[in-house]
Amino acid sequence: MKNSLLKTDEIGVFALGGLGEVGKNLYVLEISNQIFLLDCGIMFPDAHLLGIDYVLPDFTYLEENKERIVGLFITHGHEDHIGGIPYLLRKVNIPKIYASGFAVSLIKAKLGEFTDIKMPKIENYESHSKYYFKDVEVSFVRLNHSIPDMHGIAFKTPLGYIFHTGDFKIDLTPVGPGAEYHKLTKMGEEGMLLVLSDSTNAERDETIQSERAIGESINDLFYNIKGRIIIATFASNIYRMQQIIDASILSNRQVAVIGRSMENAIEIGLQSGYIKAPKDIFVKPEDINRIPPERLTILSTGSQGEPLAALSRIAAGSHRFIKAIPGDTVIFSSSPIPGNQEPINRTINALFRIGADVITHGPLADTHTSGHGNQFDLKLLLSLTKPKFFIPVHGEHRMLKFHRDLAISVGVDPQNILIMDNGDVAAVSKDKIRLAGRVQADDVYVDGTGIGDISNNIIRERKMLSDDGMFAVIITVDNQNRKIIGDPTIISRGFIYMKGNEALTDALANDTKEFVTNVFNNKNLISESEFKTKLSDYLTDKIYDITQRKPMIIPVIRNFNTTDL
Ligand SMILES: [Zn+2]
Ligand SMILES: [Zn+2]
Structure with missing residues (x-):
């Protein structure tokens, strides 16, 4: 073809x-x-x-x-x-x-x-x-x-x-x-x-600095820092990892590698000869407490403030092996990818709160290019x-x-x-x-494990759920006699907390009941899906008037014998 x-x-x-x-x-x-x-x-x-x-x-x-x-x-x-x-x-x-x-x-x-x-x-x-x-x-x-x-x-x-x-x-x-x-x-x-x-x-x-200039700047930093160094960079930047290892050798430090993607990259780099380092330079994360602070570099993932990455967990005090302590210096050998500034700031604030010093790339320190x-x-x-x-x-x-x-x-x-x-x-x-x-x-x-089974509609629904939550209304109807049975049940998640908002949920339950009764009183027959759409639209407007929010509305109708109301 x-x-x-x-x-x-x-x-x-x-x-x-x-x-x-x-x-x-x-x-x-x-x-x-x-x-x-x-x-x-x-x-x-x-x-x-x-x-x-x-x-x-x-x-x-x-x-x-x-x-x-x-x-x-x-x-x-x-x-x-x-x-x-x-x-x-x-x-x-x-x-x-x-x-x-x-x-x-x-x-x-x-x-x-x-x-x-x-x-x-x-x-x-x-x-x-x-x-x-x-x-x-x-x-x-x-x-x-x-x-x-x-x-x-x-x-x-x-x-x-x-x-x-x-x-x-x-x-x-x-x-x-x-x-x-x-x-x-x-x-x-x-x-x-x-x-x-x-x-x-x-x-x-x-000007975008030469990689080599960054190496020199990292050497200077390492030389002048007295305590433990925790340095975060991209696991994709093999040259930077080598420079950090070299600077550690020069300043007489051992290196602990933290975070899965960083461990993988170092492993592949060493195996294929693209990273050169003496074997005994590396120390296992669980053994770092045996090393004096001024003899240790911790090379970590999380330079973008990713919540699950090692550095964020160290900052939050939830890392298995590493606790940041006063006297630590944390270096970001990276620059924020647009959109990541906020999580990075959160990490930096948490580190300062612990008493660590934080160095980011800027006019004072060339830590990244x-x-x-x-x-x-x-x-x-x-x-x-x-x-x-x-x-x-x-x-x-x-x-x-x-x-x-x-x-x-x-x-x-x-x-x-x-x-x-x-x-x-x-x-x-x-x-x-x-x-x-x-x-x-x-x-x-x-x-x-799903590939291609998520459509834009699903993303839109997730967005809606994350913005305003969901609101389900369950009604039971007797469609032979065209009437609603009992009161509607209302379930909300991420929209309003049910407890303490009984007045609102009661009001919405009553409105729903009234709406359904009106539909039954009307002589025109409508299909179930049309009915659900009408009820959703009605509740969307009502809820928006009261709360200025637009939760996802899920009407559930039980006890249907035929498709027409
Ligand atoms: Zn690319
Ligand atoms: Zn690339």
């Missing part, structure tokens, strides 16, 4: 995730009727998706066109780029996954947790590797990010190069190997058809690669817009830039880029 949206010789480019959001990146290239997949991530839901564990890309299009998929190419091992792989493999067979170094270790560890999935073929590419398909040569460009082995991926096509940057920043003094900027220039000279580039920090024009390039970096990448066409990716709509302006400022023709949503299909030819149509690209929610 062909993609009917594309003309012969046109290349199709679209996203099933990653546009209009930071997360669940999955980009699709269709070249000479072959489907190339780029990354397959998950997204962590924000607070309005109540009870949802993850959000996945919609794989429907890939299921419908699975015979044309030639491979999945992974830029790097962050969850928003690899987290969706097990779920994708359950739906479609991927001939081969191409990933590099540390990403391979992380993918294998992840797939090991899904016993129902057969391990796919994984090709461990290096930055000089090349793979050949019909009309396409795939090659790689090492770039710098907050995790080892991040590569941009280039597709050499009959129309020119298509280059997907992955997540990157320009870091001239990186931790780990340097970036291959010369390859970018070379592709630019040979003819760059299209660039898809990381938009995460397209709004930021301030972003893994994503600022405006300068993004403009430099576009200037080196000189693309004819440009699609900003990996970002919320606002970030994509900012990135578009940056591209225009370095000379990309505004008509050659497309800002797209997930599912929008761009058709690219030698001298034109056009929106050709759409493919299905909804959000798919994972809730516990």
Whole structure:
């Protein structure tokens, strides 16, 4: 089957995730009727998706066109780029996954947790590797990010190069190997058809520190702190964890690792050689009380104030092994992800209350830097690669817009830039880029073991329940004689506390009784569902008048013999 949206010789480019959001990146290239997949991530839901564990890309299009998929190419091992792989493999067979170094270790560890999935073929590419398909040569460009082995991926096509940057920043003094900027220039000279580039920090024009500078700043901090150090960072930032281990060695401290995701990351890092540390540097959490405070670093999850993470539990005094004490210094080696400031503040306040000192990233202490390039970096990448066409990716709509302006400022023709949503299909030819149509690209929610069985309606109901609670009214009717039997029973949860509000519930019970009697007195017959809707609407208005709240109303009608009242 062909993609009917594309003309012969046109290349199709679209996203099933990653546009209009930071997360669940999955980009699709269709070249000479072959489907190339780029990354397959998950997204962590924000607070309005109540009870949802993850959000996945919609794989429907890939299921419908699975015979044309030639491979999945992974830029790097962050969850928003690899987290969706097990779920994708359950739906479609991927001939081969191409990933590099540390990403391979992380993918294998992840797939090991899904016993129902057969391990796919994984090709461990290096930055000089090349793979050949019909009309396409795939090659790689090492770039710098907050995790080892991040590569941009280039597709050499009959129309020119298509280059997907992955997540990157320009870091001239990186931790780990340097970036291959010369390859970018070379592709630019040979003819760059299209660039898809990381938009995460397209709004930021301030300098983004080199990873190495943060290492030095952490060394200074550790040197000057006398008591115990509790330091929280992202479990995805392998370089930072290494720097914290190095600073601990320099300041003669042992390291306790707390929190499951951090323990996993350290484990995989040590096994694959991406984290280097002498074995005896680590101390088990249950043994930390044997170590003098000035000889101990506690490396912890919870830098975003996540309520169940180790640091939040330490701050709340509910951690199994670790109690914060006066004299402790807690360092946030992270910056708040937008929306997380409030839980972080709660954690910081709790720590201060205990008598701990708290250091966050700011003008006084460089404890964190972003893994994503600022405006300068993004403009430099576009200037080196000189693309004819440009699609900003990996970002919320606002970030994509900012990135578009940056591209225009370095000379990309505004008509050659497309800002797209997930599912929008761009058709690219030698001298034109056009929106050709759409493919299905909804959000798919994972809730516990259920995948895709949670709809937007359920999210809306959860939202309603969490805002205003629920109000159930149970009535028994004798529909032969068209009358209500007894008084309605009212149950409320999360709306009003029943005890002490008897006057209100009595009034609502009476109103319900009156309403039902009126319906019976009316000669017109109505169906049960129509009846329930009317009763809900009636009670919604009544309750809103009295309380200004809109709980979910659940009418339950018992003792029905026929469907008509
Ligand atoms: Zn990343
Ligand atoms: Zn990312």
